[in-house]
Structure formats: C-alpha cells, structure tokens
Amino acid sequence: MRESTEELTELQALLDASLTRSTAHLRSIIDSERSLTAEQLTRVLTGMCTLALSTVTATGEPRISGADGHFLHGAWHFGTARTAAKAKHLAARPVASVAHMRGEELGVFTHGRVEVLNPAHGDPDPAWPELLAYFKDFYGDDAFDWDNDIVYYRLRPHWMTAYAPDPAKIAAAS
Template sequence: MRETPEELRRLQELLDTSLTRSTGHLRSIIRTDRTLTAEQLTRVLTGMCTLALSTVTAKGEPRISGADGHFLHGTWYFGTARTAAKARHLAARPAASAAHMRGEELGVFTHGDAVTLNPESGEPDPAWPELLAYFKDFYGEDAFRWDEEVVFYRLDPHWMTVFAPDAAGLGVA
C-alpha cells in the first residue's frame, strides 16, 4: 500500500460520491455491503492489474484495448507504446474509462482524464521520477527504452465504483 492518509481520504470520498451519484440500477447491484472501502481496495489492487481501457476516436467512436494497470496513490497508472492508437486518442481526447474485473469477485470501474506523465517534449509530471523507479523495478531496468518507446499515464478519476460481493473472499474483510 503506497497511499498516504490524505490519498485514502480522497479515494474514499470519490468512491462514496460516485456511488451516490449513480443510477438506481447500479446502486441496486453495488450496495454498501457489496463494495470495498478505499483502504480495502488498495490492499486488493497490488502489482499489475489488467485493465480494459476505453478511449475515443476522432469520429467519437469508442475503442477498447488492454493495458497493464498499476493502482498507486489511489488511482490507476498505465502505459503503452508511443505509436499505439490509444496514445494518439489520449493525446487528442484525454477522456478514458478503465475496468478491472476478476470474475464475479471484483469489478473496479473508473471514468476520468488521462494525464501524460512523460511527454515526448516538455516537462514530465512531477511524480514521474518516483513512478519511473517503480516501473523499472516492476518491469526491469532494461525492459524498454523508457524515454523513447513508452508513454505512461495517470487516470485522474472523476467517478469510480467497486463491486465486491465478498470482501472476505478477497482477503480484506
């Protein structure tokens, strides 16, 4: 768990307000007894979590693809090749949605805006050095030409909800 108390507080507030603002149908599925707290969520989302990431084309058409997701500091981080279609989509239209699902045991659904951490030109995000160290440790120092091949993003969420009908089964009850 890498979250500070303030990051956990903000994440909990986001989870609570997102569920409150959701439709009655969604609230009938994701009830307070079938979700996780911010602290529980950060204990479940460790290491690499496969994301279904949705971006938008210039014609407004949705596109979904897989991405390695890392849940750090209360939000998703992910990367892709600088030449990937999703990188072009996010450069022009940063709105994105991500879903991480583990069967019927866990679903984490997030809508937000992707922020480039290591742009090709210009200054990197202030958090980039810490995150780069994390990614190099995770993938290996020589896994990529880090400044040339890959672009990493933070998904700044404006909505996030969690479906977890059995927190004990996830080991976080």
C-alpha cells in the first residue's frame, strides 16, 4: 500500500460518490455489504493486476485489450508500446475504462481520463521518477528502453466501484 492518508480519503470519497451516482440496477448488485473500502482495496490491488483496457477509435468504435495494471496512489497505472493502437487511441482521446476481475471474488471497474507520465517529447509527470523506480524494480532495470519504447499512463478515475461478494474473505487473502 503506497497511498497517503489523503489519497485514501479521496479514494473512499470517489468510491462512495460513484456508487451513489450509479443506476438502481448496479446498486442492487454492489452495495456497502458487497464492496471494499478504499483501505481494503489498496491492500488487495498490489503488484501487477491484469486489466481489460477499453479505448475508442476515431470512428467511435470500442476496442479492448489487456494491460499490466498497477494500482498506486489511488489510481491505475499501465503502459504499452508507443506504437500500439491503444497508444494512438489514448493520444487522440485520452479517456479509458478498465476492469480488473478475479473470477467471482473481485471486480474493480474504473472510468476516467488518462495522463501520459513519460511523454516522448517534453517534461515527464512530476511523479514519474518515483513510478519509474517502482516499475524498474518490478520488471527489471533493463526490461525496456524506458524513454523511447514504452509510454506509461495514469488513469485518473472519475468513477470507480469494487465488487466483492465476501469483502472480508478477499481482504484477508491479501
């Protein structure tokens, strides 16, 4: 868990507001008894979490692909090749949805705006040095040409919910 007290408070407010703004149908499935708190969520989402990442083409068609997701500081972080179709989609339309699911035990669904952490040209995000150190530690220092081959994103969520039929069980397993 890398979140500060302030980040946990903001994440909890987002989770609460997202559920409140959701449809009655979704609230019939995900309620306070079948959801995780911000603190539980950050303890569960450690290391690499496989994401289903959804972007949109220039003609408005949805595209879904897989991505290595890392939940850090209350937001998803993921990367791809600078030449990948999803990188082109995100450059033109910097919004995305992601889902992380673990069978029937956990479902985390997020919609938001993406920010490039390490642009090919220009200054990197102020958080990039810390995040780069994390990614190099996770993948290996020489796994990629970190400056040229890959682009990393932060998905700033504006809506997020976490479904767990047994929150205590999933939280205890982490």
